Amino acid sequence: MSDDYDRKFQITNVTMNGETMIQESDVNAVINNVKVVNNVDSTMYDRSQCVMYTGFLKTECRDSVFWVGLNKDFLAGKFWQINVMDLSGYLFHVTPSFASMCGYTIAMDSRNNIEFRASVLSCCVHTVDDEQFNLTVQIQVGTDQVMASTYIQVLSCMYSPWAAREIFCEENYMQVSVQRKIPLIEEDYAQDAEDWSSVLPEAASAESGIWQVVFHIPGGKRSMTVKEAHQMNYGINTTVSRILLRAPYHTNEAQVVLVQGVPLSVIRSSTFYKQHWMILLIDTAIACPIDGITFTDHTIMWTVPRIFTPIVTSAVHQDNTSMGVNGIKLDPTRMAERNYTLDKNDTVLAIRVPIGGQDGYYKSYVRDEQYGIKYSINLFLEHMWEDEAWGLNKINVIHPATTPFIPQPLVLTDESVPDQWLFNVTLGNFLPDVELDKLTLGSQSFPVDEPNQMFHVYNWTISNETALNKIFILEVPMESPVVDRKYIGDGVEQYTLDIIYTLTVVPENMIFTHVAHLIHKHKIVLPVANGFCDEENMTLIVTHGTLDQYWIPFLGNVLLTPHSAEQSGYILRDNGTHLILVIPHDAAEVVHESINQQGLRNRFDFRLKDNKTLDVLTNFSVSCSFSTADLITCFPNGRMIITALKLEALLGIDTGKMMLRDETCRPKESDAFKAIFEFSANSCGTSRRFEKDYMIYENEVVYFKESQPASDPIYRLAISCHYHVNDSLHIQFEPQVNPQPTVVPGYGPIVLVMQLAKDVLYSNLYEDGDYPVVKYLSDPLYFEVQLLHNEDPQIELFLQDCWATASPDRESHFPQWSIIVKSCESKADLQMTIFHPVTSNERVRYPTHFKRFEVQMFAFTSGNLNTLLGQVYFHCSVVLCKEPVNGLLCPGQCVPGKQRMGKMSN
Known part of the structure; x- marks a missing residue:
């Protein structure tokens, strides 16, 4: 059987300014009176809004199909719709139900461009002698659901000769067209008595002058007029020489039949036309494969029966099969180049294509919060055979095949440059249909389409769109507030960046996330310190390290600032390389470590804390001994004044509850840091002893635990006054009468x-x-x-x-x-x-x-x-x-x- 089908394609441009008009007179006549039909509403179409533009679309004739491709970049972010025009000038919006009934398909190709396909026998096609077919397509594009621009394209395709029966299996509908010429009477003509006997009762009772159809269903028959069939979303039409039946895949009259293990959608029907003196009966049965796809790790295989037994009633003499993609047949050379195979045996035809082939495309998907992909390819099968009942039969099948979900582990590459204080991380690999919408860094979320000084995001895509090739590069300075910084000891500082990527698969708006946790460590130069004391003050000199800008100084537990130092009488200076701190030895933040024979041991602690977490980075202490002479005063008359200081080990005690040996002798004054006792040498349990030439008075300041007053004191400070026995004190006494007190005026601000x-x-x-x-x-x-x-x-x-x-x-x-x-x-x-x-x-x-x-x-x-x-x-x-x-x-x-x-x- 020769493949001698003559194909001719022409495009007629239409402009509405009068310069270029449609050449076909019958189409040209209706352009001036275009109407739009959507369900039952109709409105006049304003031709003044038409703009002719073909740069965003491509058109082609593919066998018995009009093909129109719309560029995705032109339609991106816009509302659009496709209408078709009939010979009366009415425009019909191509909705899904209208498309399956009338022979139209709107799909997406391997690069996400929009495809519009129409059978040459679709509803609004103007047919010339069943050889030339013309279709007027209107495309409306706008924003915010307002169609601002309108484009008209008139398509013309040539298709002949026709097979006696042609079946077309599209994605969304099945279609059969058969010759309706009345054959000559031949000697070996045999009537199909069984079919006539099944239809004759309906035909005999049917009205004359109208086309009707009888569906053969399990357990009986169902007949309806063409009008009734249209109401059930069937498409039934006639041309000069053919009659057509078109149906969606899952109508009530369709049956699923397994043939060689492959499910077929089958509609058994007879269409007839009755006159008073005759009945024209035509077999319009149709069968299309609805599955047969299997997968291995690397291959897609599509299996279909070699003989569609539900619609083949006689022996097959010879057959011829071709395969292709996207509605285009491929020759053996191209099939070999792309590693496609078409195998057949006595029962089945098998097409094998590799997953990832150039004619298909990958698409991103999300399942259970996991990113993955699917590979799709639009397979095409043309199968022709000759049998005794029909002569030449032809079936064209367009069958999309999509692999199951293939999980894709995401790859996070940390290319951070510690010397540049920069986090540099790459997340991949994605298909181009994945967009990064939001970043959560630490506890803060940021949309990536807004400029931000805290980070930079870049995406990189390789031109080959059939592979996982898109990556997102994130750069975050380590000094950024979203980075968690912590000193972990031994001169090492740790920088942590927590990232949540929020990504979206477009245009389906499938959202998924990916979490990353990055840690980098830096060796730093720590500050060093030196301290010394004089009789009154304690001094600390700190040499700065490399990251002092992240640490704040504390004196004990009090934040040290220039203002607080001035208020407390401290000296605080910083020349950029050194910090100098001078404080009095009896300052409030000084702690008393101990009192011993060397004197009073005082200390202050200088701490550097993290300016975020307040964790202590390092602690410097200055500790010196000072004279205790100011703590004990022994008067010549035997009066004694003792200052008892609270030591560091007893910071929780109440100085007001300190006592001498006689527990009734309590402090004359006390505050949070000290207690002052004043008593005479012959009171408060003071003892006296002699040692060589000295008379020594001794007592002690003690403090007991409140819960254990009978136990040993937890604080004991021994005190003594030494008087030389042989010393004489000469006092000159002169009585003097004091004047009465007066108020002396003075000058000064009060x-x-x-x-x-x-x-x-x-x-x-x-x-x-x-x-x-x-x-x-x-x-x-x-x-x-x-x-x-x-x-x-x-x-x-x-x-x-x-x-x-x-x-x-x-x-x-x-x-x-x-x-x-x-x-x-x-x-x-x-x-x-x-x-x-x-x-x-x-x-x-x-x-x-x-x-x-x-x-x-x-x-x-x-x-x-x-x-x-x-x-x-x-x-x-x-x-x-x-x-x-x-x-x-x-x-x-x-x-x-x-x-x-x-x-x-x-």
Whole structure:
């Protein structure tokens, strides 16, 4: 059987500006009156919006198929649709149901371009003598679902001669066309009596003058008119010499039949036309393979029956088979070049193609959060045979084959350059349809389509699109905030980068992630230090290392800044290569290690901590011994003043609970760091002994555990005073009458301020602009009186009197209410004034310069006890004393006249 089918292809360009028109007169006549049909709606088509452009599409005739390719780059990010035009000028939108009924297919090729395929016998094709076929295609393209541009292409293909029966198996439909010429009567003509007997009852009762179809289904028959068949999505049509039946694969009348182990979709039908005097009966049975694909690791094999027995009713004399791809037949030379084979035996035909061949394509997929690929190829089979019933038969099959999911382990390549302080990591390998959407670095997420100084992303794709060839390169400076940096000891610093890649397969929008954990270590130069002491100060000199910008200094557990050093009386200097710190030996951050015969051993700790995690990088300590002479004072009259310091090993003890041998002798003064005892040589359990020429008085300061008071003390400080026995002390005494104390006026700034706090912690004060402050009855008012601009720690401020008035005049008596009277709470007030202690903090340097008290909000009343609404003004008079005063202020004797340095009111 010769393959002498004549094929001719021509493209007729259409422009709507009148310069170029369609050459075929019948098509040209309808261009001026184009209508759009979508289901039952129709609208006029405005030809003024047409733009002729063929650069984004290619057209071709492939056997009995119109082929149109639309460029993916032109359609990227746009809305588009394809319409076809019939001879009446109506446009039909090619939807999936319309396509399967009318012989159209929209698919995607190996490079993600759009393919539009149409049978030469499809619905809107204009046929000339069953040899020339013309189709007008309209393509609309726009954005935001608004079709802004319209393109029209008129296709013309030649196809002849036809086989007596031609079957076309597309992706989405099956189609059979047969000759409907009435043959001459021959001597050996044999009537198909069985088929006539099955159809004759329906034909006999059918209406005349219309085409009808009878479907043979298991257990019976189902007949319907052509109109009814159309409503069931069948396509039935006639041309000059042929009758056509087209159907989707899974109609109610279709059956799945296994032939040689291959499932076929089979529709058994007879189509007939009845006149009063005759019935024209045509066999329109059709069968198409719906599977037969098997896979090995490297090969796709497609098996189909050599004889489609459901539609072959007589002996086959000879057959001829060709294979191809994408609807194009391949000659043996090209098949050999591409390692394709076509084998056949008495029962089956087998096509084998290698996975990854050039005519197919790979596509990315995601399954269970794992990335993988599938390989697809659009196989084509043409099989022709001759038999006694039909003569020449031809079946063309377009059958896409797609491999199962092939997982692809991702490859993470760390090409970081430590010397350049740069993370450089590559993630691959992907197909070009994978996009990197988002990066999560550490705990922060970033879209990759926005510029960012913390990292850079690049992608690289090799031109061969049938292989895994796309990679993503990520560069992150190690100094970036998203990198976790940690000192791990021995002069080594560790840099950690946690990455979550969020990727998407387009255009399906399948999302998957990949996690990476990168660690790099750097050898660094650590800072070194040297320390020394003089009689008053302790000094530390630190030589910087290589990464000091990442570490912050602490003195003990207190952050050391130029401001805090200045506030504490420290010297802190940094010249870029060295840091110098000088602090007094009795500074608050100095710890007392021990007291022994060498003296008082003091130490301070200088720590460098990570500026993110505050982990200690290194610790430098300066430890020196100082004289204990200042801790013991022995007076000639036998009085002894002892300062007991809290040692480092006993940081948790309460110095106020220290005692001498006589447990009733407790500290005269104490704070968090020391306790001061003052006693006479003949008290507090002091013992006396003689040694050579000395009389020695001895005692000891002890501290017991509160839970074990009968046990040995956990702190014991032995003290002694030595007096030379033979020494004489000459004292000159001259009586003198002291003058009466007077207040001597002096000159200097004394500035007082009284402020209202927002809470009992006095951490937040009202500003000047906040007054007057609105308060409700019984609300607490927290007052603070402060001496400003005075650096003398021995001065103490005392409240003498405080009162409230209903006017700004502090001397006003109508009305007036006393709050503090002679340093005590007002007895007339049912709600007693509460005094609050003042402790040192960043704002309070000298607590003795402050006094705080609390009263409850009240309102003045008139003579008839009516409440007076308005503002209340508070006033205080204070006394400044030179020396700290022990005890409570009540009843006022705590501020004797001889101590008064001055008096001001605020």
